[in-house]
Amino acid sequence: MLLGYYVHDLSPFLLDFGNGFGLRWYGLAYVAAFVAGYWLYLWLARRGYSDLAPPQVSDFITGVALFGVILGGRLGYMLFYDWGAFSANPLVIFKFWDGGMSSHGGMLGVVIFTFVYSRMKHVSWLNIGDNLVVTAPIGLFFGRCANFINGELFGRVASAPWAVQFPKELYDAPPETVQLALAEARGINPQWTAVANIVDNVRYSPALREHLAATLSPRHPSQIYEAFLEGVVLFLLLWILRTRFRLPNGVLTGVFFIAYAVLRIIGEMFREPDAPLTMALTRGQFLSLFLVLLGAAFVLQAVRKPTWAPKFCR
Secondary structure, eight states, X not given: OOOOXXXXXXXXXXXXXXXXXXXXXXXXXXHHHHHHHHXXXXXXXXXXXXXXXXXXXXXXXXXXXXXXXXXXXXXXXXXXXXXXXXHHOGGGGGOGGGOOOOXXXXXXXXXXXXXXXXXXXXXXXXXXXXXXXXXHHHHHHHHHHHHHHHTOSOBOBOOOTTOEEOGGGGGGSOHHHHHHHHHHHHHHOTTOOSHHHHHHHTTTOHHHHHHHHTTXXXXXXXXXXXXXXXXXXXXXXXXXXXXXXXOOTTHHHHHHHHHHHHHHHHHHTTBOOSSOOBTTBOHHHHHHHHHHHHHHHHHHHHHHSOXXXXXXXX
């Protein structure tokens, strides 16, 4: 007898105070990423890998978080994935509670912030970037795990034994599938008349999960794949390069962009496209091609005019 697929029923809240208010896993993922990034960058700074003195690290990471990751990620999402809403009302960019962050936008925001910061503090842009990218996969890992908990950015239809059925699929499902799911939901509770009611109550109702198991498509848990690729694999690569090899400033930054792009392209092969395709590529794959070019530019500059971290100048 084969086991059924897991119907995703995790709550987006660590603490739910009701009426959509509470401590969300997604927000906690950002906090955990910034705290872990701070401690790891501080560790590198204390051992001479960074031009920043250890007391400067907290201000730098705070600026990266606010102006690079959050502002850049939000603006990138509106430009790359929701231009219609942004062009109709630019103030929608401040509605962070509605969700919508772009990793590509966050990276671009960080690049710009670190460039400005390096000029203000008279430190090497390439050097602080090299240490920052070592910490970045930690944030990517936590973010992808939060995506899975939220049941969003799920994968393509699959028959793998570990496939997951995501109720949020109903937001974009064919009308007949939605109507069937709603009919089953109303049979359990007449007040469940919208897809949002199903998504909000699936974790509380075994009967609803049983009905959805016969309705929803099993899909790749692509968020977990991406957490492993963009988080674990990328971190190990950069950590080994940072701590085991003497590399000119800028090489690690270039390797990060190239490796992230390659791993993102692989991960997107299992992920349901969340925007129209571009030349048979998903939006994430298409944007990643530009990261390869950006990474190559960093490596070329590092090799042409090599400078070194303080640790390697002693």
